[in-house]
Amino acid sequence: MPDMSSAEVFEVARRLRAAQPHWQALGFEGRRTWLHRFRDWILDHEDEILRRVQAETGKSWGDLPIGEIVASVDVLNYWARHAEKFLAQEKTRPHSPLMMTKRLWVEFHPHQLVGSITPWNAQLAMQMLDIPAALMAGCAVLTKASEVTPLGWAYAVEGWKSIGAPDVLDAVTGRGEAGAAVVDAVDMIQFTGSVRTGRAIGMRAAERMIPCCLELGGKDAMIVLADADIDRAAKAAVWGGFYNAGQICVSVERIYVESPVYDEFVAKVVEHTRRLRVGTDAPGEVSRDIGAVATEDQLKIIEEHVNEAVTKGATVAVGGRQLPGDGLFFEPTVLLDVDESMLCMREETFGPTLPIVRVADAQEAVRRTNDSQFGLAASIFTKDRERGRALAAQIDSGSVNINNVMTNVFQLPVPFGGRRGSGIGFRHGGAEGIRKYCWRKSVIEERFDLPAEIYWYPTKARNLQLMTRAARFMSAGDWKRRLKLR
Template identity: 55%
Template sequence: MLTVVQGEGAAGAAVVDEVDMVMFTGSTATGRRVAEQAARRLIPCSLELGGKDAMIVCEDADLHRAARAAAFYALQNAGQICMSIERVYVEEPVHDSFVGHLVEQVRSLRQGHGGAGEVEVGAMTTAAQLELVSGHVQDALARGAVAVTGGRRGPGPGRFFEPTVLTGVDHSMLCMTEETFGPTIPVMAVGNREEAVRLANDSPYGLAASVFTSDARAGEALARRLEVGSVVINDALIFFGAPYLPMGGWKQSGIGVRHRIEGLHKYTRPQSIVVGRDWPVRDPHWFPYRPSVSRTLRQVLRLSARR
C-alpha cells in the first residue's frame, strides 16, 4: 500500500513520529532535523542531502567536451539537481581556453517558458530559491568575481535567472562554498591538479565529483583522493543510471546509500531464527563446569581456529 501525505514541515515531522524508518531527500539543514527526530525514537534513517559537486579540468583534457559537459550538468533543470556541477577547477594553462568554450556553449542556450525541445534552461522553483541564487552571484561580484555571461535575473515574468558563468572566484565567496542550486557555473583557475584536489575537498559536502583528463589512469588516481561518494572520469552524474552501483554522499551530503543491494536492505530489519533439534538433555558446555570438559572444549576451539 502506498500512502501519499502532502504538507510542509509539520506534516513531515508528524510522519517521522509514526514510521519505522525514514528515507529523506532534501537540504542538509532539514536532513539534520530529521536525523535528530529519528534518533530520539531510535529508528533508522537514510539521508540524501545537498551537494557542492566539483569538476576538475586537467591541462590535458578535451576542452570542448569538458565545456559541453560543464554547461549540461551545471545547468540541467536550471541547476536544481543535488548532483549538479556547482564549481569548476581548471589548471591555469587551459583556464582561458576552457572558459571561452564554456561561454560559447552557455550563450547559445535558450531560456524561458516552452515545451520539450524548445528551451534548455527553465525557472527557479520558488521565489526564495531565486533570491538565494541572486544572492550568491551578487556576493561573488562584490568580492571581485566577473560574470562573463549572465549574472542577472531573467527579463519578463517568471522566476528566471540567466545562465551565468563566473570567473575570478575563490573560496571566500558563497558561490564556491555553499550550495547554490541554480544556473551558475563558477570557474576557478588552479596552479595544478594537486591544488584542485585540495580545494575540491575543502567543503562540508561530499556528494559527487568529476575529473576531465586524457589520462584515464591519472584520472582514477585523482578520483580516489576526492572525498565524495561518486566520481566520474570525463563525464558527470552518469553513475545515477547504474543501479548496480551504490550511490550516497559523504560528510554533510548524507547518510546511507541508494541503489544496489545495500539500497534495498536499508528498508528491512534482519532477523535470525535458529531451530534446535535432537539435542541432548544437557550440552557439554552447560553448568556445572568440569575441568576435563573445559580442557576438551579449549582444544576443540583451538583446532577450529586453525582451519
C-alpha cells in the same frame, strides 16, 4: 492541496499499516505484477504527468521526459527484476571449526511502513528513486512531496490507486507539521532535501530508534586536467551546471581547471552558455533549454551568491541577472576570478551558476575539491584513464564520474550517497539499495540433536578443560602455543 495535521497523517499511516501484511503475503511475483501495472500507467499517462510537473515548476519541456519518466521507469524495472534475488535467504558458513555444528542464515523482513519525503526539484523521479525498492521489499510507503510542488506526485499516486493496486502507497500534503508527522509515523525514513531539515530528521529518527537514509546538499566539483578533451568537458560543464536550472543535488557547482587549458575551456563554456534559451516552452515544443527557478526564496539565494561574488572581485563572463518580466528566470551565469571565500564556492547555490577557477595542477584541484562541507559527487576530465582513477581515489565524495557528469545518479548497481554534510546512507547499490528497507534476522540452527551442550550446567572440570584445549589448538598461531609448550 490540504495542509494536513499530524492527526490526518497518522490516520493515513494507520490505514497503510493495516494493508501491509496482505501486500507482503503476495510475494515477489504478486508485488511485481502491481509494479508493472503502475509502470504501464506511467507510460500511458506520460504527457499528463509532464504537463502537471511543468505547470507547477516552469521547467523547460526538454528537461522533463528523461529526468522524470525515463528515470522513473528504469528504476522501477530494476527493482521489480532484482528484488527477489537481492532479498533471498542468505546462507553463510560458520566462522570457526568450533561452530561447525551450526547452520546459519540471514532473512530479510520488510519494515512495515516506510516514509519518503522529497524536495521540489524532481517531483516524479525523486520519489521513484526510492519507492519501487520499498514496495518490492514488501513495505507500505507513506510519501510526502514538497509543499511547493505537490501536484505531479499526487497525480502519480492517484494513478496507483486507479489501477486497483493494494492500499500500500499514499501521499500526504502539507508543511512542517505534516512532514514531522511522517517521520513520527513510520518505521524507516528516506529523506532528500536540505542539510538543515535532514539534520532535524536524523535527530528525530535517532530519538525514535528507527533507521534513516538522508541525501542532502551538494557542492559538486568538476576537475579539468590539461590533457582532457576540452570540447567534451565544456559541453559537460554547461549541461551539468545548468540542467533543470541547476536545481539538482549533483549539479556541477564549481570547476577547477589546470592552467594550460583554462582560457580555452572558459571560452568554450561561455560560448555554449550564450546559446542557451531561457524560458518555459509549451508542452511538447522543446524551444527552450533552461526553465524557471522553482521558488522566490531560491531565486534570492542565487542572486545573493552572484552579487556577493562580484562584490568580492569575481567577474561575470556571461549572465548574472534575473530576466525581466513574469516568471522566476535567472540567466545561466559563468563566474570567473572566484575563490573559496565566496558563497558561490562554499555553499550550495542550487541554481544556474558555474564558478570556474584556474589551478596550477591536479593536486591543487583535488585539495580544493575536498575542502568542503559537502561530498556528494565529483567529476574528473582527462584522457589518461590511470591518472583519472588515481585522482578519483583521492577525492572525498560519495561518487566520482570520470569524463562525465551527474551520471552516478542512474547507476543502480552501485551506491549513490554522500559524505559529511551531504548525508548518510545510500540510494541504490545493488542488493543494499533494497535491503535498507528491511530488518535482518539471523537464524542459527543445530545440525545435530544432541541431548545437551558440553558447556551447559552442571559445570564439569573435564568438559571445561576439553573446550579450552580445543579452542587453544584451533586459535593459536604456532604449534608450541597450540600444545601449551610455552
